Amino acid sequence: MDLKDAFRFQNKLESLMDEACGILQDRRNILKVRTTHLRSQVSPEEKDVEVEELCPSDYAGQATALAAFLMAMLAEREKLSAAIRGAKAGLDIDMDSQVGLNRVRQQMAATLRQMTACRSGEKVIPGGGTGYRFNSDGNQVTYRCDARVVTTIDFDRDKVRGMAAELSRRADEVSAALDRCLVNTQVAYQPPFDVNDSFDEIVAAFIRKWEETAVS
Numbered sequence: 001m002d003l004k005d006a007f008r009f010q011n012k013l014e015s016l017m018d019e020a021c022g023i024l025q026d027r028r029n030i031l032k033v034r035t036t037h038l039r040s041q042v043s044p045e046e047k048d049v050e051v052e053e054l055c056p057s058d059y060a061g062q063a064t065a066l067a068a069f070l071m072a073m074l075a076e077r078e079k080l081s082a083a084i085r086g087a088k089a090g091l092d093i094d095m096d097s098q099v100g101l102n103r104v105r106q107q108m109a110a111t112l113r114q115m116t117a118c119r120s121g122e123k124v125i126p127g128g129g130t131g132y133r134f135n136s137d138g139n140q141v142t143y144r145c146d147a148r149v150v151t152t153i154d155f156d157r158d159k160v161r162g163m164a165a166e167l168s169r170r171a172d173e174v175s176a177a178l179d180r181c182l183v184n185t186q187v188a189y190q191p192p193f194d195v196n197d198s199f200d201e202i203v204a205a206f207i208r209k210w211e212e213t214a215v216s
Helices: 003-025 063-088 094-117 157-184 199-215
Strands: 035-039 049-052 121-134 140-151
Touching: 003 063, 035 121, 049 121, 063 157, 063 199
Parallel strands: none
Antiparallel strands: 035 049, 121 140
């Protein structure tokens, strides 16, 4: 499989483990609870009634098999991670570093483009200014006046625009290189099931094989 499919399968393994953990973390799926209503204590002629709580999962009584499934999926993740690491080692580009750096380049380019959108200008705000003066009684009072606001760009727009363009160009160049790596780099890993199989299909197949191994 190529790197793109390897990453996809890696996500599949993670989702399978999350679902299995969710089942095992619910105590109702791993414990049997029986409640006996001791009716005979009140009415000797009545029989005691035993009620067992229902397991919310379809995997009632299979907690051990699910735990074994979790261990198997962890082993697959370790195997796949090692295969991905080996495939990346042969590349001319450090994929992990470049993915992070490209995110930074794109964020910086967006900031610089936002800067270049600023404009110089001037506007008058009626009543936006204040001042102080003495009235006829000699007391200091405030008054309102218009205010002129002058905004001036305090950077070289052309240089900043050029920086933004260079960052975007480099980000696109690296993205293209990363895309080529994803589809052209082969990973030495054989998946034990199809990535499109459902959780129930995968677990059922595992439990069958696990039980056969236990019997033999």
